[in-house]
Every structure is written in C-alpha cells, then in structure tokens.
Amino acid sequence: MTDRIARTVETAVPERSRASALAQTLLRSEWPWMLYLAFVILLVVFSFASPWFLSIDNFLNIGRQTTLVSIVAIGMTFVIIAGQIDLSVASALALSGMAAALAMAHIANFWFVGALAGLGTGALVGLINGALTTRLAIPSFLVTLGTLSAARGLAMMVTDTKPVIITNERYFRIFGEGNLLGLPAPIAWTLAATIGGVLLLHYNIFGRRIYAAGGNPTAALYSGIQIKRVTTWAFVLTGALAGLAALVLSARSHAARPDVVQGMELDVIASVILGGCSLFGGRGFILGTLLGSLIIGTLNNGLVLLGVSSPMQLIIKGAIIVAAVAFTKR
C-alpha cells in the first residue's frame, strides 16, 4: 500500500519541482534576475511610449541625474549589509558641500582644498554615526535620525542659510562639467565609486567582514571579527561618498546650498533595497545597487518625458518600488 503511494509520488514530483526551481531562481535568486528583467521592461516600455527616450543624450542625462543617488547608495550598501542604516546621508551631503565651498572661499582657492574639506566633513559625520552606534550601542536608525537633523542644522547655521558661491574653474571641470576618460565627470565619478565599491566589498577582506558582521554579528564576534571597528568604517565610507556626491553637486551648480537634496536618503535606501540588499544585513551586492539607482533614475526620467504630473510620478514610483522589492526580495 505504502509502496504504491510512494511510486506515484516519485513520478509526480519532478515536473513540479522543475517548475518551482525555475521560479525560485527567477524570484529569489541571490542575484535577482527579476531586477534586470524589470530594468529591461522599463527601458522597452519607455522607448515605445516616448520618442525622446531612446537616445544617447537622454541616457547620459539619466546617468547625470542619478549620479548623486548612485554614489551615496554605493556607501549605503556597505552600511546596510553590515546590518545598519544611515538616514543622515542627505544632510551629510549638504554639510560637506558647504564645507568644500567655504574652504575654497576662505582657506585657499584650490580644487583639492575643497575636495579634502568636502570628503573629510562627510567622513567625519560618518565617524560620528559609527562611533555613537557602536560605542554607545544606540541603534543606527536613531543615531542617524539625530545626525540627519543636526548636520542639516549645522549646514544652515554656518552661513545663516545663504548659499556659498564657488569660483574655481578647475573644480568645476574635475567634478562637474569636464570630461574624465571621455566620460562626463559625474558619470566618471559614479563609475569610479562603483568599481571601488565592487573591489572593496567583493574582493577585499573588509567586505568579508562587513558581510559577516551583518549576517550574524555573534558568529562574527566569535570568529574574531572586530564588529565595532568594521561597522564604524562602513559609516565613514558612506559619509565620505556623501562628500564626493557633494563635490559633484556643487561643481555642477557653481555653488553650495545648505538646503539641497532633502529627502534623498529615501531614494538611496530604495535603490539599495531594490538592488537586492537585505534590510536585515548580510546580503547584497554593489552592481545590484547601481542597477537599483538606475531603475529609479530611469523611472524619474521616463515619467517626466511622458508628461506625467509630478504628484502622479510620486505615486507611480512608490508603487513600482514596492512591487519590485516584493518580487526580488527573498
């Protein structure tokens, strides 16, 4: 009796499991192929819907528009894989921009003075985030909620909310308007951040430690990983990349303003999660993040070209982000 049942079951199993295995690969793979599919579908839909969409100029446009989010999201990937979150990136970006502009205006009008001031300020905000999170054992959500407010306040206070004009041509060329290696500077910097991120996360022991710290902090501790140090470095990296984004932004607009990119942290986090990172840590990859930010950028661009009203744009964007995460998340 049992024999007969067993036989029928054995024949019934393979078909079902093959289909489910395929679905499993598509829906819940470590590398979310659905994400690539979603990106391609998005491109095809917009190409048919708008005559202006499919052109090199427009793609460069998308690249430029997503630069800020992409660069910061690379850093955020490290923080999220380490099992943390950084809400202060937009404020850190604004503060770093102010620091860069003020340094060039008051210390010395050289491009590298501005660059150092910008990157350093971002890294410092990251260091504060990391130190408070790990040394005082406050959840990073709360710490960075605090620095989100404080850094923005500081950025506004230094000039009493007035913008600071930048006059250094060299600075504009390097970070904003020139060409590096044949690419527009903002895109070149995005690429550089991506390559650096890939190397650091996927080929360096720092990346391994980040994964372990987020994947299982206790097991990482028992394996001799110094979680506090590693986590702090992830925040510093994110801060420094917010600084880099600030350089790009201020070079593009020839000025630093304290009220820029408010709410950008949400786009950044959405990109990272869309790109396949687990909010619980331990899982994710850099190229996914880049693709995530490109999807959001393409969405913004395409919806504008289609003439969708801006309230409607927000609604559509929100719905697509949630749907995409639902499909790609495991």
Place this chain on the structure above:
Amino acid sequence: MTKSFGGVRALRGVSLEVWPGEVHALLGENGAGKSTLIKILSGVHSFDGGAIEIDGVPVAFNSPAESREAGIAVVYQDLSLVGSLSVGANLMLNREPTSRFGFLKKRQLMAEAEDFLKRHNIPLDPRAKVGSLPFAYRQMTEICKALMGRVRVLILDEPTSALTSDEEQILFDAVETVLRQNVGVIYVTHRLNEVFRISHRVTVLRDGANVGTFNTSETDMKTLVAAIVGPKHATAEAKEVLEGEALHERQPSARSDGHGLLILTSVVNDRLRGVDLSLRNGEIHGLAGLIGSGRTEILETVFGLRPIDRGEIRLDGSSLRIRGPAEAIEKGIALVPEDRQVQGLVLDHSIERNFSLPRLPHFSWASWVRRGAETEETEAAINRLSIKAPGPSTRVRNLSGGNQQKVVFAKWNNKRTRILLLDEPTVGVDVGAREEIYGLVRQAAQSGAGVLVASSDLSELILLCDRISVIVDGRVIVTLRRDEFRDAEHLHQFIQISQTDQGQAA
C-alpha cells in the same frame, strides 16, 4: 490511536502508530526524515499521500493552529517563547482570560498558570521573565506550554539536548504525568540511553523510510545503532572503534610528556568564583557540571569574551591578557560554541565564507582575498572532515546539524589552533557524525593542542577525556584522572555530592 503515513517528498511511505499512554521513541540520523515527519504532524508541511488518524478518525490540517486544535502539541528544539514576557504569560499566550470588555485579567492568568505548574509538579515561577531564565528552564516552559489545553499527542523534539541529569528527571516525571492522562508521546532523540529509560516502543527511520519498530524491552543498544546507521556504515563504525582503542593506549604517554599549556589561577569574574585549572599539551580535559555551574563561562573567559576581575591565566608560562576573541584567536585559542546556529555560523553564507572567516588575513594578500586558496583549502577541509555538501559554495543553512557542526570545527581545524575550547560539541548531532567529531577532537590532541571540553553528556566526557574537572558554582571542585572516573553514574554522583556540599557550606 493510529497514525499512518504515505509517501511525502522527503518521506517515502512512513508509518507510525502511537498508542495512548505510551512513549514512542523516534530515532534516525539527521536527514532520515524525523523532522519532516514532525513538521507534517504539526501542520507546518503538507503531505502528498497517506493519511493521519487520531483516535481512529482521519484528520487533515493545513496549519499549525489546526494541528493544535486536533490535539497534537509539539515542543521544538528551537524555542518559541516570548522572552520579554513572564512564564505565566507565555503559558497562557493566546488563551488569556479576559473580562467582558476584552481587558486582560492578570491575576487570574497568573493563578491559572501557577495552578497548572503545581499540578504537574514543575518547579517554575510563573512570574519569572522567560528571557532571564537559564536555557533548561526556558525549555521546560516550552514543554509546559505544549501541555496546556487538550492534548492527545505530545511530540518532544530532542527535549533533553541541553538539560542536565536533574532537569532531565523533572522532564521525565512531567512526561509520566502526561501519560497518565492517556496521551501518546512521540519522543525524538539522538540519545539512545534515554530511549531505554523512558520509551515503551521505538521506531527507527532511515532515508525517509521505516527501518523497524521495536518494543524497547526486547531490544538493545546494538540493534538500534545498527538500524539507525544502516549496513553501509557498518565498516566505518568498526574502524572508528579500533581507532578509539588505539587511542586509549596512546593516552598515558601523551599525559606524561605534556606540560602546562594553559593555567588558570583563582580566576574571578562575574560568573567565576576562583577557578584553578591546568591544561597540558595534547590533553583532552573535560568540564563537567550542571547547567549554570560555570562550565561555559570558563571557556568564554579563556576566549576573551568575559573580562577577568582577579586571578591570572597563563599561556605557555607567560601571563595572558586578552580583551576579546580577536586577540584570543591571535594566540591560537579557538572556541566551538554551544549554539552553532547563533554563535558559530553565518547561516546565510557559504561553507567557504564561514570557513575562512576567523583567518581572513591568512586568505588574503595585502587585504585582497585570495579566492583560489580559499576555495582550495575549503575543499580540502570538506574532504578531510567528510562534510556532506555539494561544494564549498553551498549555503551552511542547507546542511544538516551534524554537518553544520563539522563546518564550525573546520574553521579551527588547522595548525594554528593550540587550545581548542569545545562547548557541547555534539548536541543535536547524529550518531555517525558524532563519532567523526570525536575523531577530530582526538586528532587535535594528538597533534599537540590542548582541548577543553564542556559537556552535559557525561558518557561523552568519559569517552574522550584524559582528565575531568567537576565545576560547581563557579569553582573547580575536583579534577579526576582517567583512572579515577569509572562511569557516568559514578561521575554523576560526584557532581551531585559536590553540589550538596556546596549547598551546606553556603
């Protein structure tokens, strides 16, 4: 009461019949289908063919809630308690007495919980917060929770894996109480001696199929082991025994030429109250004691997880001052922790990544990971430790308990390890893998490392150790040489006697 099973994916036609008022032990190696069977009974998985009957009535359920409704209660290995609530609140979870307006009647809840605990003779305080209880008591709470309400079949999944002998007895008494209510108990375990202590009949599973059902009184340990392991392992088993015997001859020499590798002198911290202990090169040194006695804490202190207030630890004659596991590992100290899933492994990551984690600098050049070397060494370790896995990139989550534990061992199975600290090294590990792990431990000692083993399983300590230190209340009460401890019974008495002495002294 009858239950029968047809084919399920991981099960190929398993039948199991449990009578009211009997303890029916379920045995089998990891992966034999015990867990799957239990998950089906508890409604977590569905089954493809066959039938389940309770009291002759066919039942079907699609969720754990429906299974519970039908009278099947399960106590899982991993606990399902709310740590921030009291014992009473956990017991009454989802059946809280409420007033007409839906408000919680707290006093009545506690009274009901207390009454229940008293009736079953269970030494738990219903007001104690579950999160602050030692593991054994949390498990007891879990069992009580399963017993609340109408129960026809109680399933215990390795209930004693973390219990000490005393607590085991309490558990067995509780099971007796349940039996008198004509409940059938399915008892899943890896410990054969428990089968003979408590069960009436035994069913052995292998590769998803029945091997046989035996009346406990008519069978013996040998028969059961043979049934569990199956014919293909028989030769390996024999070899293992031979190696074991050869080892016993080796031990005297190892003991005589070993000198002090690790010496603890009146070490005091939050949990230890003056520990004196010495570990020699090539020695396997056991730590016996009840749960909460300080066994685990000694290992954690040596590994740098607990700071020392007073006293001294010497390694190779020089004073050891470490501030964390990183520095301990640097000195060649390794810990295989008690809970491999929480402390030992990153479950979502591959074998390879877990393997290289404690030695990342070794697997890198100027901080860049040498992936070739990493994969190569992982493959070698998989072969050396005979870890059953498709390859180095297999996720650890997908391995069975025994193989997971071998991965934890693999992390430390190298020449740099000079002191190997083991905390309950074979909990939840099947018979075959257990022997292999013992082999690894002996190998480590043979190559000159000192091994410190803490275990609740006294026969395990007797089998492995050159010396055993009995820990009571944060102190080493006595250290016995191999010729001074005879059997588990004898050692157990030692622990009990020292325990009462301590009680009188205090």
